[in-house]
Amino acid sequence: MTTPADPSPDAPTPAVPAMTPLAGRIANLIRAHGPISVTDYFALCLADPDYGYYQTREPFGAHGDFITAPEISQLFGEMIGVFMVHAWQQHGAPTPVKLVEIGPGRGTMMADMLRVIAKLAPPLFETLEVHLVETSERLRGVQRVTLETYSTKISWHGSFDQVPEGFTLIAANELFDAIPIRQFVQTKTGFRERMVGLDADDALTFTIGIATLDPSLLPGETGRVPDGTIFEYAPARQAVMQTLSERLRTHGGTAVVIDYGHMVTSFGDTLQAIRNHDFDAALAHPGEADLTSHVDFEDLARIARDTGVHLNGGLRQGEFLYGLGIAERATVLAKDREPPEQRLIASAVDRLAGEGAGKMGELFKVIAVSSPAIHLMPFRPVE
Ligand code: SAH
Numbered sequence: 001m002t003t004p005a006d007p008s009p010d011a012p013t014p015a016v017p018a019m020t021p022l023a024g025r026i027a028n029l030i031r032a033h034g035p036i037s038v039t040d041y042f043a044l045c046l047a048d049p050d051y052g053y054y055q056t057r058e059p060f061g062a063h064g065d066f067i068t069a070p071e072i073s074q075l076f077g078e079m080i081g082v083f084m085v086h087a088w089q090q091h092g093a094p095t096p097v098k099l100v101e102i103g104p105g106r107g108t109m110m111a112d113m114l115r116v117i118a119k120l121a122p123p124l125f126e127t128l129e130v131h132l133v134e135t136s137e138r139l140r141g142v143q144r145v146t147l148e149t150y151s152t153k154i155s156w157h158g159s160f161d162q163v164p165e166g167f168t169l170i171a172a173n174e175l176f177d178a179i180p181i182r183q184f185v186q187t188k189t190g191f192r193e194r195m196v197g198l199d200a201d202d203a204l205t206f207t208i209g210i211a212t213l214d215p216s217l218l219p220g221e222t223g224r225v226p227d228g229t230i231f232e233y234a235p236a237r238q239a240v241m242q243t244l245s246e247r248l249r250t251h252g253g254t255a256v257v258i259d260y261g262h263m264v265t266s267f268g269d270t271l272q273a274i275r276n277h278d279f280d281a282a283l284a285h286p287g288e289a290d291l292t293s294h295v296d297f298e299d300l301a302r303i304a305r306d307t308g309v310h311l312n313g314g315l316r317q318g319e320f321l322y323g324l325g326i327a328e329r330a331t332v333l334a335k336d337r338e339p340p341e342q343r344l345i346a347s348a349v350d351r352l353a354g355e356g357a358g359k360m361g362e363l364f365k366v367i368a369v370s371s372p373a374i375h376l377m378p379f380r381p382v383e
Pocket residue numbers: 054060068069070071102103104105106109133134135136139158159172173174175178179
């Protein structure tokens with residue numbers, strides 16, 4: 001997640017262990033079998049059954065390591081709810097509907113979406129089934145509590161392909177950044193896979209492996225980039241995008257994907273760790289830091305198009321939220337509240353949709369994919 005939560009002033013300074021338990025486990029693995037790829041390192045950091053970050057930590061929200069948009073304000077989930085109702089109407093208001101969220105975190109966004117859907121579109125709300133795709137057992141427990149009011153509508157799945165078929169509306173906020181990437185480094189002999197090995201002091205360090213990269217995957221006419229340049233390639237993200245696009249193509253529906261990243265494929269190392277509210281070195285505290293990387297939206301869009309679904313977007317999150325009416329909704333929410341509450345609402349809108357450091361409006365991007373092809377507001381129509 002890109003935005004560290006505000007440091008709590010009374011948080012004790014944690015004792016920094018020389019090596020986390022997961023670092024010890026990874027070091028043993030490397031001693032026995034040699035360096036591991038960045039993608040394997042990424043996967044172990046987040047999902048190791050004993051020490052993985054999502055298995056052990058409560059990362060979200062004001063007291064976690066980072067804050068995501070739904071945890072900043074109910075306005076975010078409400079806008080996604082408005083967008084879902086709009087998509088459903090543009091699809092001709094079919095029933096029944098499967099409303100799917102992949103990577104629901106604490107379940108906050110789904111709760112805010114459902115409240116709006118129930119209000120704006122009772123016929124949709126009454127017939128919809130909610131399917132949550134979540135890999136972390138612990139987070140499923142949190143989601144169960146947040147969404148208790150809706151328990152009869154909800155089921156959980158370990159992967160998207162287990163969601164029953166049918167017309168589907170899908171939302172994924174900050175999911176793709178948490179799916180591991182491969183990294184390749186430019187060397188004298190071309191791009192080679194970046195690996196994690198051990199240095200002379202037995203500490204984790206980046207090394208260069210044997211696997212090469214198909215040069216056709218590199219962005220356009222850039223010529224030869226300097227040695228050391230990193231290129232990120234994300235087949236696991238592509239696979240998720242492809243699976244959900246195929247589902248939409250076969251059974252109809254729309255998926256909205258929100259994350260931080262870039263609209264155009266480019267070079268650069270975007271692997272980032274956040275620990276105790278602050279940026280951390282990617283190899284410093286495996287299992288104790290959140291590990292993510294920026295999302296290449298051009299790549300996701302290409303996968304969707306190649307699968308035969310229609311693409312709306314992309315837009316920056318700020319344009320998307322303002323286009324859906326977040327400012328107007330904030331005004332309604334602030335009405336008859338005390339000034340401090342009104343200021344909180346205004347600052348939440350600014351953090352979600354504003355531009356500049358610490359704000360999400362510019363760095364975060366939104367795309368929507370649909371089948372059959374429909375135009376969705378506030379995306380610009382395709383000529
Ligand atoms: N959408 C939430 C949480 C984002 S964090 C929010 O905005 O607050 C990423 C979420 O994705 C977590 O719930 C994590 O457990 C889940 N996750 C990570 N990889 C996943 C995968 N491959 N399939 C489904 N969920 C996954």
